[in-house]
Amino acid sequence: MKSAGVQRTLFYAVLFFAWYLIAWKRIWPSYLFPGPADVAQTLEQGFSDHSFQMGLWTSLKRIGIGYGLSAILGIPLGLLTARIKWIDNTLGSFIVGMQTLPSICWLPAALLWFGLSDSAILFVVIAGSVLAISIGTDDAVKNLPPIYIRAARTMGVRGVRLYKEVIFPAALPGIVSALKQGWSFAWRSLMAGELLFVSPGLGHLLQMGRDLNDISLVAAVMVMIMVIGWSIDRFVFSALEESMRTRRGMKV
Amino acid sequence: MSAELQIQNITKTFITRQGGVGALDNISLDVMEGEFICLVGPSGCGKSTLLNIAAGLESANSGKILLNGNPIDGPGPERVVVFQEGGLFPWLTVTENVEFGLRERLPKKARREKSLEFLKLVHLDKFEDAYIHELSGGMRQRVAIARALVLEPRILLMDEPFAALDTQTRDLLVEELRGIHDKLKNTILFVTHHVRESVHLGDRVVLFTFRPGRIKQIFPVDIPKPRDPDDPRIGKLIREIVDALHGEVEKALAEELKI
Numbered sequence: 199m200k201s202a203g204v205q206r207t208l209f210y211a212v213l214f215f216a217w218y219l220i221a222w223k224r225i226w227p228s229y230l231f232p233g234p235a236d237v238a239q240t241l242e243q244g245f246s247d248h249s250f251q252m253g254l255w256t257s258l259k260r261i262g263i264g265y266g267l268s269a270i271l272g273i274p275l276g277l278l279t280a281r282i283k284w285i286d287n288t289l290g291s292f293i294v295g296m297q298t299l300p301s302i303c304w305l306p307a308a309l310l311w312f313g314l315s316d317s318a319i320l321f322v323v324i325a326g327s328v329l330a331i332s333i334g335t336d337d338a339v340k341n342l343p344p345i346y347i348r349a350a351r352t353m354g355v356r357g358v359r360l361y362k363e364v365i366f367p368a369a370l371p372g373i374v375s376a377l378k379q380g381w382s383f384a385w386r387s388l389m390a391g392e393l394l395f396v397s398p399g400l401g402h403l404l405q406m407g408r409d410l411n412d413i414s415l416v417a418a419v420m421v422m423i424m425v426i427g428w429s430i431d432r433f434v435f436s437a438l439e440e441s442m443r444t445r446r447g448m449k450v
Numbered sequence: 451m452s453a454e455l456q457i458q459n460i461t462k463t464f465i466t467r468q469g470g471v472g473a474l475d476n477i478s479l480d481v482m483e484g485e486f487i488c489l490v491g492p493s494g495c496g497k498s499t500l501l502n503i504a505a506g507l508e509s510a511n512s513g514k515i516l517l518n519g520n521p522i523d524g525p526g527p528e529r530v531v532v533f534q535e536g537g538l539f540p541w542l543t544v545t546e547n548v549e550f551g552l553r554e555r556l557p558k559k560a561r562r563e564k565s566l567e568f569l570k571l572v573h574l575d576k577f578e579d580a581y582i583h584e585l586s587g588g589m590r591q592r593v594a595i596a597r598a599l600v601l602e603p604r605i606l607l608m609d610e611p612f613a614a615l616d617t618q619t620r621d622l623l624v625e626e627l628r629g630i631h632d633k634l635k636n637t638i639l640f641v642t643h644h645v646r647e648s649v650h651l652g653d654r655v656v657l658f659t660f661r662p663g664r665i666k667q668i669f670p671v672d673i674p675k676p677r678d679p680d681d682p683r684i685g686k687l688i689r690e691i692v693d694a695l696h697g698e699v700e701k702a703l704a705e706e707l708k709i
Binding site: 343345346348349350351352353354355359363364367368370442445446447448 | 505506507525526527529530531533536537538539540541542550551553554581582583584597598601607
């Protein structure tokens with residue numbers, strides 16, 4: 199059995215080689231299908247004239263603020279709907295309904311409310327991820343074994359302490375999964391928003407590639423978007439989940 | 451001497467673990483300070499429900515329970531429960547679990563010292579930094595006992611604490627619990643369906659009827675502890691309780707099979 203690392207490296211090597219081969223064979227014209235060299239050149243150029251750094255920085259700043267606010271709002275919201283029946287019956291059902299609305303559908307309204315500003319984009323990012331985080335947190339708390347809460351209560355713990363010291367840490371693995379899902383929703387919402395929006399940012403660079411008929415630029419930006427999304431998922435959320443599972447003996 | 455814990459006319463209907471409807475019917479019992487009371491009965495008779503009512507985790511339909519004359523209203527650390535299993539917090543280490551109930555009471559250093567002292571009592575001081583999943587079932591119940599005792603409860607409520615353990619571990623823990631009770635003299639309410647265990651530990655064994663749950667008979671165990679399992683008086687008492695229990699278990703079985 200080869201290790202996962204070897205399998206993965208081999209897979210990407212084959213994929214890369216296939217890409218290289220298809221581009222080299224000119225099955226499609228190079229203005230429709232760029233080769234690895236074209237994309238590498240575009241990346242180099244974009245980073246040397248700082249347009250990529252600016253796009254990255256703008257997008258990361260937006261995702262940081264928008265996603266951060268979503269987490270700050272979404273987790274307490276989920277804790278409330280999970281534990282207080284009447285809030286669940288009212289707000290909880292409303293949240294589930296709202297979640298069916300794709301986040302980009304909020305952009306027209308956001309543009310009318312906030313104008314062509316960062317606030318409009320942030321609104322779309324928050325609308326796209328806060329509900330997913332809240333629903334995931336709600337699920338995590340509702341699925342807790344009731345015995346943790348009973349044990350804490352018999353030791354005299356209640357009120358805010360019960361949330362802070364028992365419910366939250368007990369539900370943490372589920373909350374991290376909720377945050378992970380919220381992250382991917384936030385990232386998608388941001389990219390969708392930026393595509394339709396005149397301002398720097400990765401989504402806008404992508405749109406610019408289309409306007410300039412520059413497929414290499416489109417591909418280079420797509421690669422950057424993927425790498426960021428994947429890195430956060432892998433090095434933040436998966437790492438967190440892994441360490442929590444180990445500590446709690448939940449590894450299979 | 452007046453009773454420390456007075457259970458007065460407790461009546462309660464509840465859903466059993468098997469999904470049926472059970473009922474406690476007019477249960478009254480006085481428990482003296484330092485007494486070790488074992489509650490025995492067929493599953494579904496409501497002995498665990500009575501324990502939960504005493505813990506304040508459930509409320510009765512009628513009747514009340516008094517602790518030193520004050521009615522019980524909600525859970526509190528003077529009446530800690532040791533559950534059958536799964537009550538420990540997997541995100542904390544062994545010591546952190548034991549310290550948990552002391553967080554509001556003591557500063558950090560005193561907390562650590564005190565929890566170590568109780569971990570020593572259950573012979574787990576070497577495992578203070580382990581996580582719960584690294585422990586065996588018997589070790590986990592030791593931690594649960596230490597976590598409850600460290601709060602110095604007036605009453606320790608134990609809900610079949612050894613039921614999920616293998617026989618050897620169980621015998622060992624029964625003997626240790628007896629030693630701990632001898633040393634600390636907490637009042638203990640101990641739910642079990644294991645007659646031998648109840649006769650080994652209890653000052654009195656309270657036998658419940660099946661449905662509705664009533665107190666069928668109370669067996670005082672007037673044999674000094676530690677008790678020799680080969681003592682003929684023990685054997686005789688076990689037989690008496692098992693005979694009385696037998697009829698109730700048959701009733702329970704008949705009802706289950708009908709459903």
